[in-house]
Amino acid sequence: MSKVASSGQALRNCEVRVVSEDGTSTDLLGNVEPLLDDDGRPRGAIAVLCDITERKRAEAALCDREQQLASIYNTASPRPRPENLVVKNGSKILACVSGDMPQPVSDTSSCT
Numbered sequence: 001m002s003k004v005a006s007s008g009q010a011l012r013n014c015e016v017r018v019v020s021e022d023g024t025s026t027d028l029l030g031n032v033e034p035l036l037d038d039d040g041r042p043r044g045a046i047a048v049l050c051d052i053t054e055r056k057r058a059e060a061a062l063c064d065r066e067q068q069l070a071s072i073y074n075t076a077s078p079r080p081r082p083e084n085l086v087v088k089n090g091s092k093i094l095a096c097v098s099g100d101m102p103q104p105v106s107d108t109s110s111c112t
Helices: 002-007 053-075
Strands: 011-019 025-036 042-051 086-089 092-098 101-104
Touching (some): 002 025, 002 042
Antiparallel strands (some): 011 025, 086 092, 092 101
16 A cells, blocks of 8 residues: 555555454455645555455365366266267156257257
């Protein structure tokens, strides 16, 4: 904040982690704007901070889950070939994969 106050240059979308004395941390997203005097010289700054701790935790959990699923997929053996993938509801075939793209089918004879 003091850098913005002395330089007159705004700081936007700055992520900061604050650690309290008890060891808990809070992630903040901040914007700092300079306060200028009548001559346009910086005389201070004002900041707005938003707590993004939960968002950061959710992003980390999503990343962990994606890595876990990628690991499962990469170690699965054998991997199904696209032409072998079929979506069924009971005995009724709803769709099958043709090539690389799943395509709904109205004539299921090509999927059997």
